[in-house]
Amino acid sequence: MWYSKNSDEIIKELSSNEVNGLSSNEAKSRLEKNGLNKLQGKKKKSMFQLFLAQINDVMIYILLIAAIISIAVKEVSDAIIILIVIFVNAIIGVIQESKAEKALEALKNMSTPKALVKRDGNIIEIQSEEVVVGDIVIIDAGRYIPADLRLIEAANLKIEESAFTGESVPSEKNSETNTDNSELPIGDQHNMAFMSTLVTYGRGVGIVVGAGMNTEIGKIAKMLDAEEDNTTPLQKKLAQLGKTLGFAAVGVSILMFIVSMFQGRDFLEMFMTSISLAVAAIPEGLPAIVAIVLALGVQRMIKENAIIRKLPSVETLGSVNIICSDKTGTLTINKMTVKKFFVDGTIIDLDKIDINNKEAKLLVDGMILCNDATSKDGKQTGDPTEVALIEVGNKLNILKEDLTASNKRINEIPFDSDRKLMTTVNNYNNKNTVFTKGAIDSILKISNKILINNEVKEFTKDEKDNVLEASNKMSDDALRVLALAYKEIDNNNIVVNNLETDLIFVGLMGMIDPPREEVKSSIDVSKNAGIRTIMITGDHKNTAVAIAKDLGIAEDISEAMAGSEIDTYSDDEFVKIINNYKVFARVSPEHKVKIVKAFKAHGNIVSMTGDGVNDAPSLKAADIGVAMGITGTDVAKGAADMVLTDDNFTTIVKAVEEGRNIFNNIKKSIIFLLSCNLGEVVALFVAILLNWPTPLQAIHILWVNLITDSFPALSLGVDPGDKGVMDLPPKAPNESLFAGRMGILLIINGILIGATTLIAFVLGEKLYPDSLKHAQTMAFVVLSVSQLFYSLSMRNERKSIFQIGFFKNKWLLASIAFGILLQFAIITIPFTASIFKVYSLSLYDWGIVILISLIPFVINELIKVIFKSKK
Known part of the structure; x- marks a missing residue:
């Protein structure tokens, strides 16, 4: 601990000289031995490596196998459609990933370009990268500190250290030895100056005791480098869903293939039908749909002064139940004000x-x-x-x-x-x-x-x-x-x-430094939404508690803990007591990470807000890190998932509300797609079990999956938000996508869509007994159009479409109209009709398929009415 050592003792220990400094030869030798005074980072992934990472998923593997088999049996159109979806999804992921992880780059750029040092008895100006341990450095107002220094002289010296300490006023410095051998936080090390901080007043002389990665900012760089990527709840759920659907699809396909062999069907025909069933079971467009819905949500949030750096963070915001907020500049205006x-x-x-x-x-x-x-x-x-x-x-x-x-x-x-x-x-x-x-x-x-x-x-x-x-x-x-x-x-x-x-x-x-006026009401909204606000600051305990009381975060000082107290607990002990505290004062970067991880250990989804270098590791450790766009350092922005362009805590609350609505919309899209795919599986599997002719061609299934139901799914993703969403508690982190009535509705609607498709097929066979193609066309149209009508019911699981407003989601209405128009064009235009192997329907046929297609929608609306009357 350099601050507890006498300056003469340090000069001797580092073989330096206060008057003459180091010799040029000695400085050169130390530079060659220890390397440049700059921050190091881990090797970045190439674009190709990022691309490979995007397709490293069970769902993608199964689709690739299906594409390969499709090519082998000369069903090239099926394979092309599958590969396009995979490629588009991977490209979206690469674009997002390539924009991320810039924290270390920003840290490197924070180093000052020049430094005044004593060499061979002369004061010379050198590149900061050439500063070595033992150098005697001259500092004055307006100059950045090039490395960690133990001060030898200090005259009215003040240094701006808010990026490390969180305090809004410069720290006063002196050269006196601190006789206290206990571990002191950075803000209390008055005889030390730290790399990349700014001298605002006075002058001084110091000896370099730490350079490059051995500085305080270097420690933060190591923490950023070591911190592993966090997978968001949505990513985990989709990954698990992909595995489940993949194995289920393979299992059902194998079972159907075995059954068909016992029935004596054509081997190649049933092999392709089994592949079609596997393709039907997996929502190929799901990753792309989710990515697009998130991207559209990001565009909306930009208008609310929140820039999302990583798409899955939008969903994570909707799950947040703890906001750990830095005080200075986040809850306060970052400006000393006489009260x-x-x-x-x-x-x-x-x-x-x-x-x-x-x-x-x-x-x-x-x-x-x-x-x-x-x-x-x-x-x-x-x-x-x-x-x-x-x-x-x-x-x-x-x-x-x-x-x-x-x-x-x-x-x-x-x-x-x-x-x-x-x-x-x-x-x-x-x-x-x-x-x-x-x-x-x-x-x-x-x-x-x-x-x-x-x-x-x-x-x-x-x-x-x-x-x-x-x-x-x-x-x-x-x-x-x-x-x-x-x-x-x-x-x-x-x-x-x-x-x-x-x-x-x-x-x-x-x-x-007073609280922002609008913050108190935002914290009240957060409380009502089941979200706890935790203050984490480098400021003194009394100051932090006073602000916390004013904002309604804490009631008294017993709910506050200082960084020195945190050190007295092991990680396991700290996890046990963390929920008793709402204010953490005089904390270091390590403390912030420890606090975030302790809250996460209780299963919470934690957001961390901040603006300084000292916030970067905890921003990255949190489920979602939120950086200030105006006062925030590049380091904080690089480590964060979201950046606020107005530095306003209220924007975080708006972003949480938007995140909740976006997640609800994503959930609607997922349930809609899975219901539709289940309907396809039901239709195919039941027909095979009953030894019927195949009601759908493979290309019919791919068309419906990737084109017809994609537009309604996207439209559901931009459904107008529920105004009462902040009156509900956050969804549990481990809550299933099928929680509540969603799972039951998925199964009911899957069966309904499958049943209506089979009804249309059977009716087509009876009306046109000599034309299998005619019956398949009617099944194909009903499968597509029933899904389009069913999307109207998916806008709200409890309220009728007429209660929430039939015309509120104009994109959905346009999607339905466009989908029906596309379907009409495919079976009417001779060129497309030959590709899809379909028959042009008469006006009478269209009347029948439209009525059958309305069945899932009507039954869903009736279920809502029944549930409402029972309630």
């Missing part, structure tokens, strides 16, 4: 400030004049704390530019982390006035009077106690407290040594 002030012995909310009150006016003016930051036209520079003070003036129409122009600065004493004070001398109201702002304890030490009700009084112990009590009340609300004091001096007394003495205390200002 309360204290003058005349009273704490008052900022919006109730009376600027005509002399003490209040003096407090605001003094805080603005004793300030080096700027804030104009929405653009800010300088320390966030000082920017917050200027923003108070902007709200009250007291602009810094005007105030400083009429009250010019004459002298100053810059802020110092040891004094915790900043002082300026201004010609204020034509009098030389000293303004000193700083920490409350530092101001109290140098103040002997107090301004109350326009009178300057002695600063008695009672008055000081009142001020301390007010400061403590603000601190209890997690406010960062700054105090202001002043005094008037004559022109001959502007001596720096006398400025910070005998001051008159004016008042206090309390500030915080």
Whole structure:
């Protein structure tokens, strides 16, 4: 632990020299031995490897075998259709995968291009990749830290570390040795500077103690590299479904083939019929349909300010029951804001400030004049704390530019982390006035009077106690407290040594990075939807709990745990207690991953939101990682599944609602396709068992599977969302696709579609006893059209089509009309009729097949009415 070692001891241990630095030869030797100071990543997969990964699925294997056999028996058209589906599905997967996994690339690009180091007694500028352990590095404001450093010198040094710590204000640094040998979080290592963080104030000198992958950011890179891909619930279910259907199809086909052999049928004819049955049992278009529905959902979500990087994440959102959210920039606005002030012995909310009150006016003016930051036209520079003070003036129409122009600065004493004070001398109201702002304890030490009700009084112990009590009340609300004091001096007394003495205390200002206004209502919506919000932050425990209380996440500090407490539990012990806590403060990247995994161990579907480098490993470990698009680092975006373009927590809740509706629509599409395929299996298998002629040709089945029922399935995938979906709890992670009545409806409708197809076939044989082709045509049309009508009933499993609105889904109506038109064209146009081996139907025939095709739709609507009346 470098922070607990003396700097001289470290310089000696690393064989360096504080004055001269390393020699050029020694630096070259270390560079050759340890390699460049950059982050490494694992070898990326080629496009071909990604393509092979997409077809590594049981369902795809069975389809490939079917295609090969089709070619062998010269049924080339069947094989071509199967191969097209496989290819399109694989290409969609490759496109999505090739856009993913850019986190390590972003980490590499975060390294600073140049660094100032001491070599051979000279200060030179080198590429950051050439920095080695033992180098003496010079740092100043505006420069990135090139490697992990143990500070040797620090003068008013502040470093922006929010990407690591989650804190919204820069960390103050010093070179003092930390005598505490316990494990400290990054935010408390005040004598350390870390690779890729930014110096915002002051200057310093440090010795490199870690480079490349041995830095804190390198550790995060390793965690990202090691974290395995998570398979989403939908992917798992579809994979299992594919295996089940594949084995079932093969089993049924073998059984039917054996039966047909006992019946003495033609070997080749029954072999092709068995293959047709296998093809009928497997929904070839299912992967493509699901991918397209997800892609359409992604387009809708972009309009809601959510960019989905990985298609299956849309479905995962609908299952989320825990949102682990970073505080800074996600639940809060990531901007220090003054909320309360204290003058005349009273704490008052900022919006109730009376600027005509002399003490209040003096407090605001003094805080603005004793300030080096700027804030104009929405653009800010300088320390966030000082920017917050200027923003108070902007709200009250007291602009810094005007105030400083009429009250010019004459002298100053810059802020110092040891004094915790900043002082300026201004010609204020034509009098030389000293303004000193700083920490409350530092101001109290140098103040002997107090301004109350326009009178300057002695600063008695009672008055000081009142001020301390007010400061403590603000601190209890997690406010960062700054105090202001002043005094008037004559022109001959502007001596720096006398400025910070005998001051008159004016008042206090309390500030915080406040919650976003819309977040609280979004958390309430989440609660109503059965979703828990967990706050995870690098900030202090009290600050985190105050924000959590305000947002309704937690009720008291007993529901909060610090990172140091997490370390006291093993992984198994932590899993047992994780549900008792809603706030986790002062955490490291390792802690965040541990928290996410502990929640997942209870079977939860966990979303993790964040914006910093420190969030990347946990974003990747979560079921769905959500990164901020505006304030988020490239690393966080690269590791996330979803990126918010407005950095708004409310968008996550909208995305969850959209995810639930999309999953419901996917479920409708899947049940619809499986019902249709089951109907085909029923029709073929029953006909074979009863020793009937084959009612359908192989090409009929492929046409219906890949063309006719694909358009309704897609239209169901874009069905208008259910407005009450967020009034229901999240679906269980292990919930079957056939949960509720869906499984029963699948079987009922499969039998109905199969039965109506056979009815049409038998009726065709009776009407046209000398024409098998005529009977097969009627069966073919009924199989197709009955599925089209049946899709109307699939829009809602409980409500009638007339309750939810017959014309609400215009895409579905268009699909049905288009499907019937296609079917009419196929059997009417001579060229297509010869390919499909069908017969042109008369107007009388069409009347019969339409009436038969309506049977599944009518029965489904009647079932809904019966269930509703019973309920």
